[in-house]
Amino acid sequence: xxxxxxxxxxxxxxxxxxxxxxxxxxxxxxxxxxxxxxxxxxxxxxxxxxxxxxxxxxxxxxxxxxxxxxxxxxxxxxxxxxxxxxxxxxxxxxxxxxxxxxxxxxxxxxxxxxxxxxxxxxxxxxxxxxxxxxxxxxxxxxxxxxxxxxxxxxxxxxxxxxxxxxxxxxxxxxxxxxxxxxxxxxxxxxxxxxxxxxxxxxxxxxxxxxxxxxxxxxxxxxxxxxxxxxxxxx
Ligand SMILES: *Cc1c(COP(=O)(O)O)cnc(C)c1O
Numbered sequence: 001x002x003x004x005x006x007x008x009x010x011x012x013x014x015x016x017x018x019x020x021x022x023x024x025x026x027x028x029x030x031x032x033x034x035x036x037x038x039x040x041x042x043x044x045x046x047x048x049x050x051x052x053x054x055x056x057x058x059x060x061x062x063x064x065x066x067x068x069x070x071x072x073x074x075x076x077x078x079x080x081x082x083x084x085x086x087x088x089x090x091x092x093x094x095x096x097x098x099x100x101x102x103x104x105x106x107x108x109x110x111x112x113x114x115x116x117x118x119x120x121x122x123x124x125x126x127x128x129x130x131x132x133x134x135x136x137x138x139x140x141x142x143x144x145x146x147x148x149x150x151x152x153x154x155x156x157x158x159x160x161x162x163x164x165x166x167x168x169x170x171x172x173x174x175x176x177x178x179x180x181x182x183x184x185x186x187x188x189x190x191x192x193x194x195x196x197x198x199x200x201x202x203x204x205x206x207x208x209x210x211x212x213x214x215x216x217x218x219x220x221x222x223x224x225x226x227x228x229x230x231x232x233x234x
Pocket of ligand 1: 034036057081082165203204205206220221222223224
């Protein structure tokens with residue numbers, strides 16, 4: 001038995017006290033509840049507790065939950081937080097409010113094309129590999145500003161900021177969050193519409209306190225809301 005409403009409340013209290021300590025307005029930190037591997041029923045429970053922003057990492061699982069009867073009629077704001085491959089763009093375009101995991105111009109190009117066909121504007125973040133670990137997805141930090149103009153010129157999509165997954169080590173995580181915040185500043189200097197670039201999606205159950213201290217505007221929390229995941233990831 002997971003105590004989802006209680007867990008959410010605890011996290012909101014925690015966000016409040018972290019923000020108070022550093023003099024930040026807590027309404028600038030948006031909580032995304034990550035429900036991967038968890039059933040739609042639990043997502044519904046979170047939604048009923050006031051949590052409308054929900055994150056999913058896998059296309060197939062997202063599509064199943066998106067269509068599931070457990071959630072029908074609920075205005076969930078879906079966030080696709082997994083790494084998005086170009087050939088999967090068509091499956092999720094128009095169904096999610098923000099895509100966090102784009103790290104290639106080719107994928108952004110495909111999103112631009114698909115959004116254009118639907119006559120919508122798709123919002124997205126670029127994932128940056130701030131830890132440099134080869135097992136992680138994300139654009140290399142030194143590539144970001146180089147490739148940014150290619151992203152900026154695409155119609156039908158709107159870049160809103162950056163996303164990263166930090167190292168498990170908290171000291172290192174802080175450096176990586178700082179790097180992401182710094183990269184967003186640099187990106188704003190060369191962006192045609194700097195005001196669009198406001199989002200830093202960083203911080204998970206283990207490190208969201210540090211992420212908030214370093215400027216996160218979106219924290220992605222799974223375990224601390226829904227409990228441990230026991231199903232193995234694909
Ligand atoms: C699973 C996942 C999370 C949530 O992780 P927890 O440690 O369970 O809070 C956040 N972001 C991404 C990209 C994820 O895949």
